[in-house]
Amino acid sequence: MTTTQVSILSIWLISGLFATLVLMRRGHRHWIWIVFGILLGPMAWLVFRERSEADAPHLEQLVQGSVGPGLHVLVGIDGSAAAERAAVTAVGLLGGQVGRMTLATVIDYDTDEDREDGAEPAAWEMLHAVKARQAPADPTEALLVGPPVDALLAFAAEHGVDLIVVGPRGSGLSERVMGSVCTGLVSRSPVPVLVVGGDPAAGPRP
Structure with a gap:
């Protein structure tokens, strides 16, 4: 050539x-x-x-949990231990101030359109498992579609969310290429964002 x-x-x-x-x-x-x-x-x-x-982030399906007076807290769930820790931390910090908690995970547009790949049932299975470990709390479960930051912010705006809680997500090349979800939320969210990192079981670093 x-x-x-x-x-x-x-x-x-x-x-x-x-x-x-x-x-x-x-x-x-x-x-x-x-x-x-x-x-x-x-x-x-x-x-x-x-x-x-032609795309727009949206709520695919919602399984309603308990709703009471107090803050509506949205927790982003991605299958990581840090994300689940975020839910526990939110309850621990806010206690009785939480009137409603929503556990939300996000799938991309292609996954939403392809009903044969099993990704959507896997997402629901993940949400159900996290919810079961939050007992006796009864959080709402939400399956969102779109870019994670856009989908979470759209849900927060439409459902009166008072606080978004996430764990740190993305590292190395994936974070540089696809962008950090927690960084995007912190920089763009009109409501407070709590990023929960670290592993309490690991103890303090020397």
Whole structure:
């Protein structure tokens, strides 16, 4: 290949992959978009723009728990121990001030559309397991769709959330590429955000 051909190919691939990265950060995580980005190159921007403009973060399903007077606390659940610890910490810190707690997990748009991959039942199983460990509390469970930060903020705005609680999420390359959920929430949320980190069982660091 000549230098010109290599340059054209490089521009084609970089344009397509960058367009794919933007789409993935907007809530599409399926690997097939990477293939499309490589094949379409710069044209991927047009295709992906149409795709993303049709999307909007939303509540897929909600299982109502107990509701009482007091604060509505939204806890982001991603399957990590830190996320579950966030729920326990919220109850421990606020105690009787919590009138309603919602445990929410987020799936991407592609997972929502693909009913055959089993990801949605797995998300509900995770929520049910976390809820069971919160007894005697009876939190609401919510399955959200979209980019995690956008989906959590949209739910908070629509359901009168007073406090969002999350654990630290993302590390290394995944955090740099996809963005940190807790950082996005802290910088964009109109309501207070509590980020719960560390492992109390591990004790203080030397």
